[in-house]
Amino acid sequence: MSTYRAFEVTGSRKFELVVRELRRPPVGQVRIRVESCGVCHTDVLAVEGLRAGPERPVVPGHEIVGVIDAVGDGVTGWKAGDRVGVGFLGGQCGECDPCRRGDFVNCANQDQVGTTADGGYAEVVFARGSGLVRLPGGLGPVEAAPLLCAGLTMFKALQRAGGPPGSLVAVQGIGGLGHLGLQYAAKLGYRVAAVARGTGKEALARRLGADHYVDSSRQDPGAALRELGGAAAIIATAANGASMTPLVTGLAPRGRLVVVGAAMDPISVNTPDLIFGTRSISGSLTGSSIENEDNLAFSGRHGIRPMIETMPLAEAPKAYERMLSGEARFRVVLDMAA
Numbered sequence: 234m235s236t237y238r239a240f241e242v243t244g245s246r247k248f249e250l251v252v253r254e255l256r257r258p259p260v261g262q263v264r265i266r267v268e269s270c271g272v273c274h275t276d277v278l279a280v281e282g283l284r285a286g287p288e289r290p291v292v293p294g295h296e297i298v299g300v301i302d303a304v305g306d307g308v309t310g311w312k313a314g315d316r317v318g319v320g321f322l323g324g325q326c327g328e329c330d331p332c333r334r335g336d337f338v339n340c341a342n343q344d345q346v347g348t349t350a351d352g353g354y355a356e357v358v359f360a361r362g363s364g365l366v367r368l369p370g371g372l373g374p375v376e377a378a379p380l381l382c383a384g385l386t387m388f389k390a391l392q393r394a395g396g397p398p399g400s401l402v403a404v405q406g407i408g409g410l411g412h413l414g415l416q417y418a419a420k421l422g423y424r425v426a427a428v429a430r431g432t433g434k435e436a437l438a439r440r441l442g443a444d445h446y447v448d449s450s451r452q453d454p455g456a457a458l459r460e461l462g463g464a465a466a467i468i469a470t471a472a473n474g475a476s477m478t479p480l481v482t483g484l485a486p487r488g489r490l491v492v493v494g495a496a497m498d499p500i501s502v503n504t505p506d507l508i509f510g511t512r513s514i515s516g517s518l519t520g521s522s523i524e525n526e527d528n529l530a531f532s533g534r535h536g537i538r539p540m541i542e543t544m545p546l547a548e549a550p551k552a553y554e555r556m557l558s559g560e561a562r563f564r565v566v567l568d569m570a571a
Contacts, residue, residue: 239355240549241290245282248550249290255357258305262359265317268374270353271296272549272556272565273382274409274472275321275495278348280553285349293553294353294567295321295346296382297360298374308362317365318529320381321519323350324364337521354549356569366525369533379409379539379564380532381525387414387468388528390491390517391421394466398422403447403464405454405480406471407434409556409563410493412540414468415441420535426461428454428480449476458483466491474498486510491517539564545571 236252243249258264272294278284279293297319301311311317323344325337332340344350344361351358368377387410396402402423404414411427418425419442426445427438435446447457458464463485469477474496481490481502492500492514506512520528531537540563544552549567556565 237356238546239292239351239357240546241292242280243290244287246280246550248280250547253357258303258359260305261307262305262361263301263308263311263317263365264303264305265297265299265319265358265360266302267297267299267353267356267358267569269298269378269569270294270567271378271382272552272567273321273379274556275382276347276553277557278345279352291348292351292353292355292358293347294355295319295348296378296566297346297353297358298368298378298381299353299358311362311365316368318368318377318381318525319346319353319358319360319364320366320385320522320525321346322364322521324361324522327363338518354546354567356546364522366522366529369529371533372529375541375543375566375568376538377529378566379413379541380529380537382519383410383539383564384413384417384532384537385520385525385528386410386493386517387417387470388531389520389524390414390468390493391417391423391466393515393517394468394489394491396423396465399424400465401426401458401461401463401485403428403458403467403480403483404443405429405449405467405469405477406494407438408470408559409561410470412437412441412563413537414470415443416535416537418442418468420531420537426458426464428458428467449479453479455479455482464488468493470494472496474500478502481506481512481514484510484512486512488512490514493517541566543568543571545569
């Protein structure tokens with residue numbers, strides 16, 4: 234194969250299926266034959282033109298599973314035939330100040346896969362060796378793909394929240410992130426509360442590990458969580474700042490609201506709600522490649538799996554629209570074998 238297909242996007246939602254010449258991987262990178270790629274809400278940065286230089290074509294997609302078929306100069310830890318994943322963060326440089334302090338997630342010279350560097354809406358992708366994730370056996374390419382971003386995001390947010398075993402942890406929003414968060418929280422040994430609008434997802438939330446269900450359309454979620462004793466942590470996944478605002482009062486003393494849903498509107502907070510009780514609000518941005526391997530190992534051992542819909546690469550624009558509609562249950566994955 235001397236060429237490969239890829240969906241480029243320019244401006245806002247201007248998809249174009251192109252044929253590219255196959256090339257050797259650059260220094261420090263590998264070439265991967267893509268097997269699957271998840272369609273994530275963060276893809277809006279590329280597809281909607283919300284990036285620097287939207288006139289420059291880029292291939293979206295950052296929940297990538299595939300097999301290395303060529304290794305560039307300077308890559309020593311990987312070889313052709315290795316089965317790997319690639320997430321949103323394209324691999325740390327190892328030289329900037331955050332890297333020298335071990336803060337690889339905040340590397341100053343790291344590509345955002347599918348946004349500042351070409352991603353996985355393609356048959357082939359190139360990736361830094363430092364950004365590769367080794368996949369364990371027992372996880373197929375389609376089910377593994379969403380775990381590389383959505384799964385890792387929830388896994389790390391729960392770790393950063395730091396609630397003691399057996400404490401109450403709430404997951405707000407039962408969607409692409411939240412349905413995985415319920416599974417992680419339950420397997421980590423927490424007492425789990427699901428927070429969502431309406432009762433339509435209550436049965437599913439309980440099947441996924443929720444001990445309690447809070448319908449935020451009928452009751453104040455903060456008050457409901459206080460009645461349950463207060464949450465050591467609340468993971469907010471809904472892309473709506475206004476829906477996160479009432480959660481703060483549901484935190485137990487020293488509780489933390491961890492925000493992973495990117496909303497365009499602000500979260501409002503009364504300062505006494507933070508001061509009295511020593512509560513806090515923080516953001517959480519995915520994790521490093523080695524932390525992603527921990528995530529996949531944990532997911533495989535405990536049977537944590539995404540609920541997915543698959544579509545072929547040729548229907549990538551439709552897959553993106555399906556994700557954006559909010560009607561998918563719950564993750565859309567491009568399957569290159571379909």
